[in-house]
Amino acid sequence: MNRITNYIRQSLQDIYPPEEVKALTMLICCDMLCLDALDIYLGKDMILSECKERELENIIFRLQKNEPIQYIRGFAEFDGRRFKVAPGVLIPRPETMELVDLVARENANACRLLDIGTGSGCIAISLDKKLPDAKVEAWDISEDALAIARENNKELAADVTFLQRNVLSNDWGKTPSFDVIVSNPPYVTEAEKKEMDANVLDWEPELALFVPDDDPLRFYRRIADLGRELLLPGGKLYFEINQAYGRETAHILEMNQYHDVRVIRDIFGKDRIVTANR
Numbered sequence: 001m002n003r004i005t006n007y008i009r010q011s012l013q014d015i016y017p018p019e020e021v022k023a024l025t026m027l028i029c030c031d032m033l034c035l036d037a038l039d040i041y042l043g044k045d046m047i048l049s050e051c052k053e054r055e056l057e058n059i060i061f062r063l064q065k066n067e068p069i070q071y072i073r074g075f076a077e078f079d080g081r082r083f084k085v086a087p088g089v090l091i092p093r094p095e096t097m098e099l100v101d102l103v104a105r106e107n108a109n110a111c112r113l114l115d116i117g118t119g120s121g122c123i124a125i126s127l128d129k130k131l132p133d134a135k136v137e138a139w140d141i142s143e144d145a146l147a148i149a150r151e152n153n154k155e156l157a158a159d160v161t162f163l164q165r166n167v168l169s170n171d172w173g174k175t176p177s178f179d180v181i182v183s184n185p186p187y188v189t190e191a192e193k194k195e196m197d198a199n200v201l202d203w204e205p206e207l208a209l210f211v212p213d214d215d216p217l218r219f220y221r222r223i224a225d226l227g228r229e230l231l232l233p234g235g236k237l238y239f240e241i242n243q244a245y246g247r248e249t250a251h252i253l254e255m256n257q258y259h260d261v262r263v264i265r266d267i268f269g270k271d272r273i274v275t276a277n278r
């Protein structure tokens with residue numbers, strides 16, 4: 001181990017588990033400070049320029065405050081692209097890529113898609129890229145999230161239309177016009193907060209994460225209802241869900257006269273996606 005990796009590990013070992021310290025050390029050295037991976041594996045000693053010393057100090061300081069590495073770097077990788085992220089927008093999760101893949105695979109001929117609760121725009125922009133003939137619209141209540149989503153749209157040369165809309169309110173006209181509605185809405189209950197890591201709780205937006213314990217499925221009920229007005233006949237609804245509520249979410253859709261309701265597990269074997277046809 002050289003002086004730099006030793007310093008990083010010692011600074012982080014009381015805060016992060018050993019595997020994460022290892023991964024962070026490699027990421028900081030290779031991807032952020034642009035040091036040679038082989039030199040690091042060989043334990044070769046390296047001198048950092050003054051500027052890189054300062055950069056390293058800043059990274060360590062922020063990590064010690066539990067700031068997610070994606071906010072420190074300013075982007076998160078999602079579906080092979082770099083999405084800008086900052087406090088105020090949820091960091092895209094790998095599970096959500098499964099949702100994007102499923103929607104794209106099953107809707108090659110869709111003309112209009114809507115993403116509700118778009119955050120960084122990761123779902124909407126990825127679908128726009130995968131389905132270049134489709135028109136994608138995306139809503140979020142958060143101005144902060146929309147500003148970042150619009151930057152990602154520009155940076156990634158996508159063509160999504162972003163609108164500020166509170167999906168829980170009722171104050172806009174509704175014309176059936178979408179073939180697909182996809183949503184990864186807030187779904188973490190207040191009760192689940194105590195199991196969450198500080199880097200999520202202290203840094204990611206509450207608005208993107210939490211729902212009240214006494215109404216954890218409020219977004220699904222609302223979007224199921226809205227889908228009956230906004231989806232064209234034969235249109236499809238795709239939800240990312242809280243693993244604890246697969247059956248209950250499916251039940252909401254069945255009660256709203258959707259058919260072919262499916263609960264799909266993620267790569268970890270957990271109920272993660274619910275989909276249905278109008």
Ligand SMILES: C[S@@+](CC[C@H](N)C(=O)[O-])C[C@H]1O[C@@H](n2cnc3c(N)ncnc32)[C@H](O)[C@@H]1O
Pocket residue numbers: 090091092093096116117118119120121122123139140141142145165166167168184185186187207208209
């Ligand atoms: C779980 S995050 C998903 C973000 C992004 N789609 C993703 O998968 O990474 C939920 C998003 O819903 C938005 N949201 C919360 N309440 C909303 C509401 N009432 N109307 C519209 N969007 C809302 C949040 O701002 C947040 O961006």
